[in-house]
Amino acid sequence: MLKVRNIEAGYGKLRVLRRVSLHVAEGEIVTLIGANGAGKTTLLNTIAGLLPPRGGEIRLNGADITTATPQKIVRAGCSLVPEGRQVFAPLSVEENLILGAHVRRQQEGKRALTEIEHVYDLFPVLRERRTQLAGTLSGGEQQMLAIGRALMARPRLIMLDEPSTGLAPLVVKTIFGIISRLRDEGNTVLLVEQNARAALHIADRGYVIETGRIILQGPAEDLLANRDVQRAYLGHGPANE
Ligand code: ATP
Numbered sequence: 001m002l003k004v005r006n007i008e009a010g011y012g013k014l015r016v017l018r019r020v021s022l023h024v025a026e027g028e029i030v031t032l033i034g035a036n037g038a039g040k041t042t043l044l045n046t047i048a049g050l051l052p053p054r055g056g057e058i059r060l061n062g063a064d065i066t067t068a069t070p071q072k073i074v075r076a077g078c079s080l081v082p083e084g085r086q087v088f089a090p091l092s093v094e095e096n097l098i099l100g101a102h103v104r105r106q107q108e109g110k111r112a113l114t115e116i117e118h119v120y121d122l123f124p125v126l127r128e129r130r131t132q133l134a135g136t137l138s139g140g141e142q143q144m145l146a147i148g149r150a151l152m153a154r155p156r157l158i159m160l161d162e163p164s165t166g167l168a169p170l171v172v173k174t175i176f177g178i179i180s181r182l183r184d185e186g187n188t189v190l191l192v193e194q195n196a197r198a199a200l201h202i203a204d205r206g207y208v209i210e211t212g213r214i215i216l217q218g219p220a221e222d223l224l225a226n227r228d229v230q231r232a233y234l235g236h237g238p239a240n241e
Contacts, residue, residue, distance in 0.1 A: 001026045001157055001188050002047070002078070007056035009046045016042045018212040019056070024157065029179065029189040031199040031220070033233055034209035040192040041083055043209070044159050047190075048080040049073045060157065074103045079155035083162050083192075085146040089135025093126050096134050096145055100152030112152065119148040122178065140171035147178065158182065159190045164198065176202050196233040200224045208233070 002024040009017040016039045024030045034040050045051045047058055049070040058066045060076050068076070088096050097119060101112035120127035123144040129137065134145055143163055150158055160179065164172040172195065180202045183189055193199035200206055200220045208216040208229060216229065223229050 001061055002190065003057075003059040004043075004047065005057045005059075007043070007046060007058065008054040009042055009051055010054065016212050017046065017053075020209070020212070020214055021056075022207050022214060022217070024188055024190050026156075026188055027183065027186065028205060029183050029191060029203045031191045031193055031196075031203040031206045032209055033193055033196040033199060033206060033223075035232075036194070038209045039212040040209060041161055042212075044080060044161050044190070044192055047073075047159065048078065050080075071103055074153050074155070077154075077156035079150040079153045079158050081146045081150045081158065081160045081163060083165070085139075085142045087134040087137070087142050087145050087149070089133065091134055092131050093134055093137070093145055094130040096149050097126075097152050100149035103153055115152050115154060119151055122151070122181070123148055138171075140167050140174065143167065143171075143175055144178070147175075151182075155187070157188045157190065159192070161192045162194060163191075164193060164195045172198065196229070197224075197235075 004020060004022050006019045006021055007017050008019060020043060032040055032043065042051065046053050049068055053066060057064065060078055063076060065073050065076060088099065097116050101115060125141055126144055126148055129141065134142065137145060163175050167175065176198050179189055179191060191199055191203065200223055203220040205218065206220050206223045207214050
């Protein structure tokens with residue numbers, strides 16, 4: 001579904017991504033793990049069309065989206081849930097969701113209503129709070145809203161940038177449960193996480209990025225069992241599993 005080949009990207013003189021290649025097949029959860037500043041957000045933003053790549057190629061379902069606008073990329077079926085959630089604080093929950101559908105063509109308006117019901121089924125708490133201002137939601141509820149808003153565009157590939165940041169352990173569990181459910185419903189997920197252990201537990205495959213380079217990749221269970229990954233990203237040895 002997604003093929004990233006030899007992507008180079010950066011800011012001004014700063015070279016961040018160095019010939020990064022990865023792929024995500026339909027129906028997979030693929031996670032990208034790495035330390036602060038490794039380039040994870042830069043990669044997602046580049047795929048989403050928010051940062052023009054300086055080299056390489058990005059294909060979505062076979063179409064070249066390397067230089068496409070963010071709007072075109074959403075229309076092509078790829079939505080980003082950005083780091084820090086970024087919901088529209090002064091708008092209600094439902095208004096935030098409706099905005100998520102704005103990239104779709106007008107004749108699809110009715111389907112947007114169906115989609116809202118789907119989002120409310122996935123996140124019943126959002127239905128309860130549909131008229132509440134997004135800025136007054138808890139962190140976990142805002143994360144659910146950010147995911148729900150991305151789903152309103154009916155993406156085939158959903159990219160999540162550190163959805164667990166700043167959330168209590170129980171809420172993190174809920175969010176990861178929802179990501180698994182998204183995959184079970186036929187979505188494809190590219191998940192960027194600092195919480196490597198939780199991410200690898202729900203992922204099919206993973207990539208490890210270090211200072212802008214992919215240094216390791218493989219099935220999630222292999223990465224969980226890898227001693228270098230354990231030392232650098234899982235915090236404990238296998239005895240603590
Ligand atoms: P984190 O887990 O902390 O979010 P990350 O892996 O997502 O880290 P990026 O946010 O992609 O890392 O940052 C990679 C590098 O690019 C860092 O050195 C960062 O300081 C730099 N950087 C990120 N955004 C910008 C920007 N807008 N302008 C200049 N440099 C930036």
